[in-house]
Amino acid sequence: MFDEPRVARAVREILHAIGEDPEREGLQETPERVAGAYAKLFSGLGEDPARHLEVAFDEGARDLVLIRDLPVCSVCEHHLLPFIGKAHVGYVPEGRIAGFSELARLVEGYARRPQIQERLTAQVADALHDALGAAGSMVVIEATHSCMTMRYAETTGSVAVTSAARGAFEEDAARRAEVLSLIRRGT
Ligand SMILES: [Zn+2]
Known part of the structure; x- marks a missing residue:
């Protein structure tokens, strides 16, 4: 292809x-x-990254899972320049849990294609909610965009932060706050 x-x-x-x-x-x-x-x-274009969630374990789990600082290396579709940062991926299982490495592959699959950060964030949250069947998912991505920092010196060091919440996290501000405080503890 x-x-x-x-x-x-x-x-x-x-x-x-x-x-x-x-x-x-x-x-x-x-x-x-x-x-x-x-x-x-651009190797992610030929795949459906949600397939990585097919390798899931039915553990009857109901408690929050959060993986912090997954690498994000993507290419902005407006300028074909890289944006690089990290993703924090949290979900509340509805029984099924995904392997940690599968979550990394999920993010990578959506990142390796012409992207915008907002869509990347939403796609990962949607996959956890829809393909894994999580009761709720929340994804936060922080990234530096070369198309900004390379062209405009005054944007050096600026970081774009996007978040997406699905299911239980959409309705529950306390759950969102819990995830955000766990993310902050690592920075
Ligand atoms: Zn751009």
Whole structure:
């Protein structure tokens, strides 16, 4: 599905268009290298990340699960520049729990595609609620956007924070506050 030679051709064209010489020594392999990097950055496009939640354990669990500081490496769809940060993923199981590594893969699957942070946050929360069947889910993502910090010096160090709450967390401010205080304890 991912057409690497076509991406390499397009990158060569971009190099021409910015006034560079794609044939000079340092750039000769660049189109292929960029295409290879894009293949990895956009590898989530071909998958349904919610499938990682099929490997779930029925433990009859009902208590909050929170995993903090999962890495987020994504690409903003408006500028095709990276946004990098961390995700905090919490849910209240309705019996079924997901493996911790599966939660990392869930976030990664949605991150490795042209994205916006708001949608990424919502998709992870939706997957926990709908695919895992959690009674409630809450996701907070903090990220630095290269499209801001690389272009505007005054945004250096700024962090975008997004959150999404589903099910039990939507209706219950005390539960949301519990998750937020647990997240804060780690920072
Ligand atoms: Zn952007």
